[in-house]
Amino acid sequence: MSTAPAVQLSVVIPVFNEEANLPTLFARLYPVLDALQRRYEIIFTNDGSADRSFDLLRAQHAARPDVTRVIDFNANYGQHMAIMAAFENVRGEIIVTLDADLQNPPEEIPKLLAQIDAGFDYVGGFRLKRHDSFFRTFASKFVNFARSRMTSIEMTDQGCMLRAYKRPIIDAIVRSGAINTFIPALAYTFSSNPGEVGVQHDERLAGVSNYSLYKLIRLNFDLITGFTLAPLQLFTMFAMLSSAGSLALVAVLFYRRFALNLDRETFGVFTLFGILFFLLSVAMIGIGLIGEYVGRTYLVVRSRQRYFISRQLDTK
Numbered sequence: 001m002s003t004a005p006a007v008q009l010s011v012v013i014p015v016f017n018e019e020a021n022l023p024t025l026f027a028r029l030y031p032v033l034d035a036l037q038r039r040y041e042i043i044f045t046n047d048g049s050a051d052r053s054f055d056l057l058r059a060q061h062a063a064r065p066d067v068t069r070v071i072d073f074n075a076n077y078g079q080h081m082a083i084m085a086a087f088e089n090v091r092g093e094i095i096v097t098l099d100a101d102l103q104n105p106p107e108e109i110p111k112l113l114a115q116i117d118a119g120f121d122y123v124g125g126f127r128l129k130r131h132d133s134f135f136r137t138f139a140s141k142f143v144n145f146a147r148s149r150m151t152s153i154e155m156t157d158q159g160c161m162l163r164a165y166k167r168p169i170i171d172a173i174v175r176s177g178a179i180n181t182f183i184p185a186l187a188y189t190f191s192s193n194p195g196e197v198g199v200q201h202d203e204r205l206a207g208v209s210n211y212s213l214y215k216l217i218r219l220n221f222d223l224i225t226g227f228t229l230a231p232l233q234l235f236t237m238f239a240m241l242s243s244a245g246s247l248a249l250v251a252v253l254f255y256r257r258f259a260l261n262l263d264r265e266t267f268g269v270f271t272l273f274g275i276l277f278f279l280l281s282v283a284m285i286g287i288g289l290i291g292e293y294v295g296r297t298y299l300v301v302r303s304r305q306r307y308f309i310s311r312q313l314d315t316k
């Protein structure tokens with residue numbers, strides 16, 4: 001039996017090639033947490049960095065073994081999996097996620113905690129003033145809009161990783177074992193009392209964003225397909241509409257030909273089109289329905305080892 005006092009706060013940080021940022025992160029983060037007067041731990045997940053990030057993390061673990069834990073992946077599995085691995089290991093009652101590149105100032109953590117203490121079980125940060133490229137900002141606004149239309153998830157700023165969660169939400173995320181997931185959205189679905197608070201947002205201290213356009217698009221696919229089958233259903237609904245439309249077209253053609261005795265020469269061609277449209281729509285509905293079943297099967301079957309932890313440094 002361990003006699004160590006319970007950990008109150010776990011701070012989770014994914015790290016991918018952040019050697020230039022880690023020293024500043026350590027210098028700013030630890031004092032903020034030390035000043036909180038709560039028992040805390042920081043879990044860094046090294047997401048297969050190719051630079052000296054792991055060495056820096058190991059040195060930091062040696063310097064502050066009382067509160068520092070490091071998870072080391074064998075390869076790069078992406079930011080959300082890095083966070084997920086830390087979630088599976090957290091000990092704290094409150095969990096805070098944060099980026100390693102200092103775009104989320106650690107000094108804002110107390111703001112989130114104040115909201116949690118006020119009774120919210122999930123507090124999302126939204127960036128008061130974004131420091132990202134115009135394209136990045138625009139794309140994220142667009143996806144925000146699509147998400148809020150297609151899912152029931154309400155978030156001012158889905159891209160902000162500075163967030164705080166109560167432990168039961170993290171446990172639910174871990175139990176749901178999702179692959180390719182978008183953690184802030186998943187957490188939202190488990191929250192009974194979500195809150196939001198504005199936070200500062202800075203430019204990346206050093207290096208460039210690890211998200212290429214391709215990765216970003218894939219992440220947003222995850223966000224939409226991971227939470228709703230709405231795109232499939234929209235497709236089926238569209239097919240149903242067009243099927244109804246072509247049926248109406250055939251009816252009009254028959255009416256003109258036989259009731260009004262018009263279109264004697266062209267009747268055949270147009271009827272053929274009418275019937276073709278109708279059959280096409282039926283085929284589209286069929287594809288949509290199959291997609292629906294495949295989608296639902298997909299929701300159930302995706303369970304597989306999502307990452308591999310090669311080393312772990314624990315608090316001492």
Ligand code: UDP
Binds near residue numbers: 015101
């Ligand atoms: N990150 C990671 N694995 C990846 C990509 C990013 O762990 O494959 C980490 C990265 O080190 C940082 C955070 O996720 O702590 C956010 O990444 P980044 O700053 O590149 O994204 P952006 O701020 O542009 O959204």
Ligand code: MG
Binds near residue numbers: 101103204209
């Ligand atoms: Mg960043």
